[in-house]
Amino acid sequence: MPLETLLSRDYDVSPALVHEQLRARYGPVAPIDLLGVPAWFVLGYDQVLSVMQNVGDVWSKRVDTWRAYTEGRVPADWPLLALLQADNMGFDDGERHHALRAAWDAALRPYQDPAHPQAQMLERAMLGFCDELIGVMTDGTSAGWADLCTQYGRPLPLMVANRMLGVTLERGEDMMMDQWRLLDGPDSAGAYQRLYAALLELATAKRHQPGEDLPSYMLAAKPDLTDEELARDLFMLPGFLDFTGSLICNVIVELMTNPQLRAGLPAGAVEETVNRVALLNPALANLTFRYARTDVRLGRFTIAAGDPVMLSIAAAHADPRFADALSRDPLRSTRAHLAWGAGAHGCPSRRLATKMTTIAVRRLQERFSTLKLALPADQLPWRASPFVRAVRTLPVQYELSPGFTPTATPTAAPAEDAGEGRQPSRSGFWTFLRKLRRTQ
Numbered sequence: 546m547p548l549e550t551l552l553s554r555d556y557d558v559s560p561a562l563v564h565e566q567l568r569a570r571y572g573p574v575a576p577i578d579l580l581g582v583p584a585w586f587v588l589g590y591d592q593v594l595s596v597m598q599n600v601g602d603v604w605s606k607r608v609d610t611w612r613a614y615t616e617g618r619v620p621a622d623w624p625l626l627a628l629l630q631a632d633n634m635g636f637d638d639g640e641r642h643h644a645l646r647a648a649w650d651a652a653l654r655p656y657q658d659p660a661h662p663q664a665q666m667l668e669r670a671m672l673g674f675c676d677e678l679i680g681v682m683t684d685g686t687s688a689g690w691a692d693l694c695t696q697y698g699r700p701l702p703l704m705v706a707n708r709m710l711g712v713t714l715e716r717g718e719d720m721m722m723d724q725w726r727l728l729d730g731p732d733s734a735g736a737y738q739r740l741y742a743a744l745l746e747l748a749t750a751k752r753h754q755p756g757e758d759l760p761s762y763m764l765a766a767k768p769d770l771t772d773e774e775l776a777r778d779l780f781m782l783p784g785f786l787d788f789t790g791s792l793i794c795n796v797i798v799e800l801m802t803n804p805q806l807r808a809g810l811p812a813g814a815v816e817e818t819v820n821r822v823a824l825l826n827p828a829l830a831n832l833t834f835r836y837a838r839t840d841v842r843l844g845r846f847t848i849a850a851g852d853p854v855m856l857s858i859a860a861a862h863a864d865p866r867f868a869d870a871l872s873r874d875p876l877r878s879t880r881a882h883l884a885w886g887a888g889a890h891g892c893p894s895r896r897l898a899t900k901m902t903t904i905a906v907r908r909l910q911e912r913f914s915t916l917k918l919a920l921p922a923d924q925l926p927w928r929a930s931p932f933v934r935a936v937r938t939l940p941v942q943y944e945l946s947p948g949f950t951p952t953a954t955p956t957a958a959p960a961e962d963a964g965e966g967r968q969p970s971r972s973g974f975w976t977f978l979r980k981l982r983r984t985q
Contacts, residue, residue, distance in 0.1 A: 548578040551586060557929055560830065564588055564860040573864070574844030577855070579931060580624055582613070584834065584853045585846070588860035590867035590883070592843055596835055596856055597887040603841050604854075606636050606890065610836035612851025625931065627737070629834060633778040635890070636833070642889065644767060645778060649893045651766035652759050656709065657896040663757060667708065671901060674704045675908040680951035687945045690919055693909075694939035698793035701905055702786030709782065711758025712747060719743070740783075741776060748775040789898040791828035791928075791935030792819070793905045798936060799826060800906070802922045815910075816903045823884035824871075830859040830934035832886070858883050859934060912951070915944035 549567060556563045567575040573589025587593050596604055608629045613619050619626060629636065634645035655663035675697075682696035683689065691697075707720060720743055723736040748760055749772045755761035760779060764770060770778075799822045800807045806818060834853040841848050848854060861883055862868065885892040892898070909916065918925075919940035926937045945951070 546576050548576050548583055549586075551577040551579055552929070552931060557927060560859060560934065561863060564857065564863060568860070568864075572845045574846050574848075574854075576846075579855065582619060582623060582625075584855050585843070585848055586860075587843065587854050587856045588864065589844060590861040590864040593856045593858070593861040593883060594887060596843075596854060597883070597890070599888050602638075603838055604835040605638050605838055606642075606833075606835055607638055608636065608834075608836075610838060610851065611834070611853055612836075612849075613853075615851075625833075631777065631780065633774075633781055635781055635784075646889070646893065648763045648767035648770070649778070649781075652762035653894055653897065655757075655762065656759075657894070657900075667705070668900065668904065670708055671701070671705060671904045672908065674701055675905060676912070676951060679908070679912050683943070683945060683951055688915075689943060691941055691943055692938050693797055693916075693941050694794045694936050697909075698797065698905065698939070699787070699790040701793065702790040702901065703783065705901060706782050706786045709759045710744075710747060710779065711751070711756050711760065712743075741780070744776040744779045745772055748772040748779065785892070785894045785898065786901075788829050788892075788933070789894075789901050791933050792823065792898065793902050794935050794939055795826045795828050796822045796902060796906050797909070797916075797939060798922075798925065801916070801918050801941075815907050816899060819899055819902045819906065820882075824862055824882040826934065827858045827862065827882075827884040828933060828935050829884065830857065831932050832856040832858065833932065855931075912946055912949050913943050914946045916941050918942075 549570075551563070553563070567577075567586065568588050573587065573592045575586045575588065577584055577586040587596060608614055611619070611629075634642060634649060637645065655661045656667050658664055678697050678701060682691040682693075710720075712720060720740060723740045723743075751758070751760040752764060752772060755764065759782065760775060763775060763778070796819055800818070806821065832855065834855060836853050837848045837850050839850045843854070867881075885895045919942050925939070928935050928937050
């Protein structure tokens with residue numbers, strides 16, 4: 546059977562158009578070529594939800610269930626292989642997945658329960674991070690040009706990640722830069738090794754000196770985690786929060802290009818707007834592979850045991866069987882969308898991601914009187930990714946709200962972070978963010 550090339554120039558420009566062409570040709574499931582590897586692309590809402598719910602344990606996330614992989618037919622340098630080989634909660638099944646998921650749920654609970662002091666402190670920290678980033682990107686000017694993606698939406702979750710990990714300021718800057726390189730940079734392999742080494746060192750330190758932070762909470766929930774296991778699982782946090790950064794950017798784009806959606810903000814419906822954008826333009830457009838444990842009928846095809854399927858959240862949301870039943874009121878949404886997943890592998894940080902996105906968007910409302918795109922909406926550059934649908938840059942013209950004077954100097958770290966007698970250094974990451982404003 547001929548395969549359809551998924552990642553193409555047409556897909557980068559308009560994935561929705563490619564989805565509809567595939568749907569018209571094949572129905573809810575289509576055979577695709579993904580960077581030289583064959584897979585099944587699932588576009589139908591019912592089919593995507595069925596695979597997620599995984600009744601009967603038909604689907605696996607473990608890469609060793611992939612027949613082509615175990616038979617040596619996947620090239621060692623295939624760009625997505627390292628991700629799919631990740632030995633952590635996101636790519637496991639059964640009892641081990643259940644135990645790791647329980648540890649994640651327990652470790653995230655203090656950050657996601659509004660009544661918990663940790664959640665309240667984190668919310669105050671997010672507000673401070675937003676103001677710091679606004680100060681850096683405006684750089685003392687009341688009006689001008691900024692990039693709300695690279696200078697605001699994407700670095701904010703990395704700052705939150707470092708706070709949750711409980712890293713010192715100096716190490717945190719190095720880790721933020723490597724998280725950036727891992728996602729978009731030319732030194733992704735080196736960044737991966739440095740990040741893993743840093744997370745392994747952090748895991749070892751937290752075992753011997755626990756604190757009020759995510760690694761310590763995970764060890765308390767699952768004491769038998771080895772340092773190596775904890776380090777591998779902590780790698781998921783930057784991934785969770787990169788998704789959040791993409792969602793922040795998508796919400797900003799939709800608000801700038803959709804007047805009806807923007808009209809709902811004065812009523813204070815920011816969280817509902819976030820949910821609506823997760824439906825209209827999900828940041829995690831496609832999910833990583835699941836593999837059939839046995840032959841299974843899906844759409845018009847029989848998926849052979851060991852074959853991979855790639856679930857498309859964006860395509861599922863556009864499926865007429867789902868989309869035609871939605872309210873046309875732009876201020877009303879539905880919780881039946883799949884942007885947060887479903888079943889055993891549903892997103893464990895959903896409430897945290899929603900809270901962070903809501904705070905980020907609301908802070909822009911409070912701090913700016915004017916924000917408008919600095920180029921036509923159809924010229925926004927989108928990240929070329931098999932999984933994420935988000936802009937690479939988001940240039941805007943801005944005017945600050947009267948009475949708000951941001952500082953361009955980031956808040957100093959606590960003394961215990963900086964080390965007694967030492968001034969905390971913010972040179973690397975913050976100089977990088979300032980350069981974005983001056984050179985683009």
